[in-house]
Amino acid sequence: MVNPVWTGTLTFGMVSLSVRLYSARERHGPVMHQFQRGTSDRIRYKRVNERTGKEVSRDDIVRGARVDEGDGEDYVVLEPQDLESILPARSRAMEIRGFVPRRQVDPLWYAATYFIGPKERAAAKPYRLLCSALERTERLGLATFIMRDREHLVLVGPQQGVLSASTLWWPDEVRDPEDVMPPIAETDLSDSELELAEQLVEAMAADWEPSDYSDAYEERLEELIEAKSKGRTITYEEEEPEERGTVVELTDALRKSLKERKKNGKGTGGKEKGGGATRARAPSPRRAEEPGGAAERTGKRTKKELLKEAGDLEIQGRSKMSRDELAEAVEEARNAPSRAAR
Missing domain, CATH: 1.10.720 (Transcription Termination Factor Rho, Rna-binding Domain; Chain A, Domain 1)
Known part of the structure; x- marks a missing residue:
């Protein structure tokens, strides 16, 4: 069991239940520290006063924000009680304002996901009721709540048999593509090119099996640490990528890709029942x-x-x-x- 990151009340309509939020994900892998080269001396960071250079204890640290005052810069210091004074009256509530279709929210908006658990036994029935209703209607509850000094927009929905809360970015935090990248030139796509591209996508179709994937870099890092701890060296014989000639025409590239898939037996090319379009399936990686x-x-x-x-x-x-x-x-x-x- 892990400690909850937030405790409060989840409400929808006139129904309310006490809940806790738990982190749904965690990073794995070796913990890396910093050392001075040639020694085993750890590098440490200290909180110091920028002006005096003296270390400052956590109890003496407050937060602040920079403001522009004429030609110079100034800072406004905020005490904990200042921040508490602006909390909304329902700051410990996650209030669902409405229910949106599950597929209507693009993945671009998602930030972090938490599991929601009932805080007490009496909350189990309304909890199960909401979870089942959302599964049947394929909708998600849209709510707001405050956690870690920030208000969050959140979607509440079923996940692996329990409720989850996925925080979202606010509209002014999501960038437009034209704000961060150069424009993409307009091009004409022929029907034959689109058809070939669709066939290639279908030929490479695969089912989502998370257990078939792993972090290769993390695995090699663990092997490297183990080998060095025992005074050994480790090398990897990488297979050189197959050399491919330059393909000028997009259509040729698509045709060659499809041909290669069929030659390697990676596409079935069979018809679906009922005389549907050709639908190739990639074999299971196992x-x-x-x-x-x-x-x-x-x-x-x-x-x-x-x-x-x-x-x-x-x-x-x-x-x-x-x-x-x-x-x-x-x-x-x-x-x-x-x-x-x-």
Whole structure:
């Protein structure tokens, strides 16, 4: 269990329930510190007074904002009681103002996501009621609430069987493309180019399986740290990317891409039932195995879980392995002592 990041009241209509927010995500990986080169001396940062250079304790630190005063700059210091005095009367409430269609909000607006949990047993029924109603109607509750000295726009909806709260950026915080990048030239797209592009997209269609993906850099970083701690070096033999000739025509590039997908068996090209359009499906990234194979013996464990065990077993090159290759390597490493004994 983790500590809640916010506690308050969730309301919709005349219904209210006490809830807590919990972080829905966390970063993993080795914690890196800073050292002076050639030593094991840590680099530390201190809070110091800019004018005197003396260290300042946390209790003596307040917040402030810069204001322009004529030709110079000045600062307004804000005490904690100043900030508390401007909190709205319902500052501990997440009040749903309306329900919007689930697919109407573009991913661009999403900032962070939290799980919502009922604070007390009596809140379980209205909690389950709201969660089920949102699942059936495919809508999300649009609300506002205050957390960490900021007011947030938030969408409340079902996620993995519980309610979640996804904070959104405010309209004035979302940039327009023309404000940050040069304009894109207008071009004419032919029907044949569009058709080929659609076929290529369908040929590369795949289902979303989060467990099939992992952070390769983090895995290699862990291997590097482990190797250096034992006085070893580690290198990776990278496969050189296949050299491709320069393709001038977009249509040629699309045709060659489709041809390559079919040649490598990565597209089925079969018709859907009912005489629909051709719809190719990419095969699952996981290899098929015989019953009783390594993947079956290691259960439905995720690639990250297998990577951790592979690290415990000191299996080399694990960061380059697929999930099934990891399962086989873990199985072999487990059985190595028993085979040696025989």
